[in-house]
Structures are given as C-alpha cells and as structure tokens.
Amino acid sequence: MSRSWSRGPRRRYAPAPPRSLGSRLLDYALTAVVLGLFILVAARLERFEMRKEQGMAVVNDGDSITLGTERIRMRGIDAPEYMQTCRKDGADYACGKLARQSLVRLIAGRPVSCSGWQRDRYGRLLGDCKAGDTDLNGAQVQAGWAIAFGDFETEEAVARAAKAGIWAGSFEEPQDWRDSHHDQPVERRHGTLASLGDALRELVRFW
Structure with missing residues (x-):
C-alpha cells in the first residue's frame, strides 16, 4: 500500500x-x-x-490530667464526671470519684507522657497518654471506668463482658450527665471524622 x-x-x-x-x-x-x-x-x-508533654501528672478526674501548665483531656474516652453518681445494687455510688481513683492507680506514681494536636472547646489538649508501657486511655476504658468516645470500642466490649467498673450497674452516659447538669454544648466524639473536621476547619479559617 x-x-x-x-x-x-x-x-x-x-x-x-x-x-x-x-x-x-x-x-x-x-x-x-x-x-x-x-x-x-x-x-x-x-x-x-504534634505536641508532647511529660512529667508527673495531677489527676483531675477519670479522663483529664494536668502536666505542668498543660491541661490534657484523654482522647477517645469519656469518664463519669467527678461529681457524677451511678447506680449499683439499688443504691447510688460516687462513680465519678471512683473513676478518678482508677486513673490514679493506673498511673501508680510514674511519670506520664501525652501527645496530641487537637484541642477541645476548653482549650485542653486531646492526648494519648502513657505511664511506662501502660496505655492509660485504653486501660481506663478496659477497667470499666470510662466509655469509648470515638475510639477504644474493643476495650469497652471487654469491660462490658466482665461487668467491670460502671458496667456492674447502671449509669447515665457522661455526655448526657453534663448536658443535664451544666447546660453546655455537646462535646463531639474524638474519632477520625472529628479529626478530619478539625483539620478542614483550620485550613479554611484564615482570619
């Protein structure tokens, strides 16, 4: 051709x-x-x-501590508020104070290290915290003195099955208790979607 x-x-x-x-x-x-x-x-x-803080912790309640001048809210969990009560065997008990005692026992006087980059509406760092090799966030949920709040669902399932901590009786979810006692805005869960939302908001807020 x-x-x-x-x-x-x-x-x-x-x-x-x-x-x-x-x-x-x-x-x-x-x-x-x-x-x-x-x-x-x-x-x-x-x-x-990512911010990293470490030192000897002051335990405020079951899911928040202070390291130096940095207030830290433990990410992904929600513990009963310090003044909150729960119910077991037909009687009320101070589950909020017991949740704080549980965190004190988990720390056991050891230095604590926390890392995170988000902050809650009170300006507290949302942190993943450890004392030695103990993951304090997950351990507090597995001990039954905090519920999953965007993370640690596996640890919560273990606590439920063992009827550990607050799962031994009945309780009002900490978020609901706060709403009914303090009349404050709902706190968002600390999961992946919340993290992505925070990142997007920071990128578009140029003022």
Whole structure:
C-alpha cells in the first residue's frame, strides 16, 4: 500500500506582541495572591504539629490530667464526671470519684507522657497518654471506668463482658450527665471524622 502526500505552503510564525503593562501587573498581583495563600496555609498547618508533654501528672478526674501548665483531656474516652453518681445494687455510688481513683492507680506514681494536636472547646489538649508501657486511655476504658468516645470500642466490649467498673450497674452516659447538669454544648466524639473536621476547619479559617 502506497501513501502519497503533497507538501503545502510553509506557515510563517510571527513573534507574539509584547504584553501590555496592565496584563503584566495582573500577573504580578495573581502571583502575590497565590504566595499569600501558601503562607497562610503553612501557618495553619503549624497548628497541626504534634505536641508532647511529660512529667508527673495531677489527676483531675477519670479522663483529664494536668502536666505542668498543660491541661490534657484523654482522647477517645469519656469518664463519669467527678461529681457524677451511678447506680449499683439499688443504691447510688460516687462513680465519678471512683473513676478518678482508677486513673490514679493506673498511673501508680510514674511519670506520664501525652501527645496530641487537637484541642477541645476548653482549650485542653486531646492526648494519648502513657505511664511506662501502660496505655492509660485504653486501660481506663478496659477497667470499666470510662466509655469509648470515638475510639477504644474493643476495650469497652471487654469491660462490658466482665461487668467491670460502671458496667456492674447502671449509669447515665457522661455526655448526657453534663448536658443535664451544666447546660453546655455537646462535646463531639474524638474519632477520625472529628479529626478530619478539625483539620478542614483550620485550613479554611484564615482570619
């Protein structure tokens, strides 16, 4: 099979005319805007830097401690509030105070280290905390003195099956107790969706 083709006239290319001053100024302005946006995004991303705190802990209640000047809310769990009561064998008992005692026992006088990047509506760092090799968040749930709050569902299932801690009787979920006693906004669970939501909010909040 043969091919035939004919060569057409060659096209002449003329150089593009110089751009006007207005067009060049517009380009410079757009470049400055893009650079400004990158700087703002970089500033917001600094807020996602993982913070690490360690030292001897002051135990505030069953899911919050203080390390130095940093107040820390343990991520992914929710313990009865300090003044909250639960019910067992037909009588009320101070489950909030027992939840705090449980965390004190888990720490056992050892230094505590916590890491995290999110903060709750009180400005507390949402942290994953350890004392030695003990994962305090998971251990508190497995001991039955905190419920899963976006994480640690497996540990909660173990506590339920063993009727450990508050699972030995009946109780009002800490979130519901807070709502009925303090009339405050609902605290969001500390799961993956909440983390993604916080990240997106930080990226779009440029003021």
